[in-house]
Amino acid sequence: MWGKRRKRFIFLEISPECVLYIPTNPGSICLEEQGRCIVLTYVELQALKLVYLDNLTQYEAAMRMGIPRSTLWRIIENARRKIVQALIERRPILIARTEDGRC
Numbered sequence: 001m002w003g004k005r006r007k008r009f010i011f012l013e014i015s016p017e018c019v020l021y022i023p024t025n026p027g028s029i030c031l032e033e034q035g036r037c038i039v040l041t042y043v044e045l046q047a048l049k050l051v052y053l054d055n056l057t058q059y060e061a062a063m064r065m066g067i068p069r070s071t072l073w074r075i076i077e078n079a080r081r082k083i084v085q086a087l088i089e090r091r092p093i094l095i096a097r098t099e100d101g102r103c
Contacts, residue, residue: 019095021086037094038086044079045095047072 020037043065050061051072062072086093 018097021093021095023090023092037092038082039094039096039099040079040082041099042095042097044075044082047075048079051076 046065047061050056050064051058054061056064058069058072058076062069065072067075083093085091
């Protein structure tokens with residue numbers, strides 16, 4: 001019988017705080033619109049930092065975060081897709097704790 005997957009504790013080295021990056025053309029942005037912001041989670045930000053800023057291998061970054069390498073790869077892939085979408089569509093990027101934008 002299959003059970004539920006257990007949740008893993010992920011180690012974060014960044015200080016969790018909400019940050020909003022807004023494109024320089026504020027006339028095209030209405031922050032009140034729901035779903036307008038692209039939400040980047042703390043976990044995604046940490047994974048990007050370790051791999052691209054600290055120049056760790058995916059294996060080293062996964063070990064530091066306490067997750068499997070395949071999970072780290074999925075996290076990085078999602079984060080890159082979100083950043084590219086925000087840049088192309090000129091949408092704000094909100095760095096928050098959860099996908100629904102809660103700080």
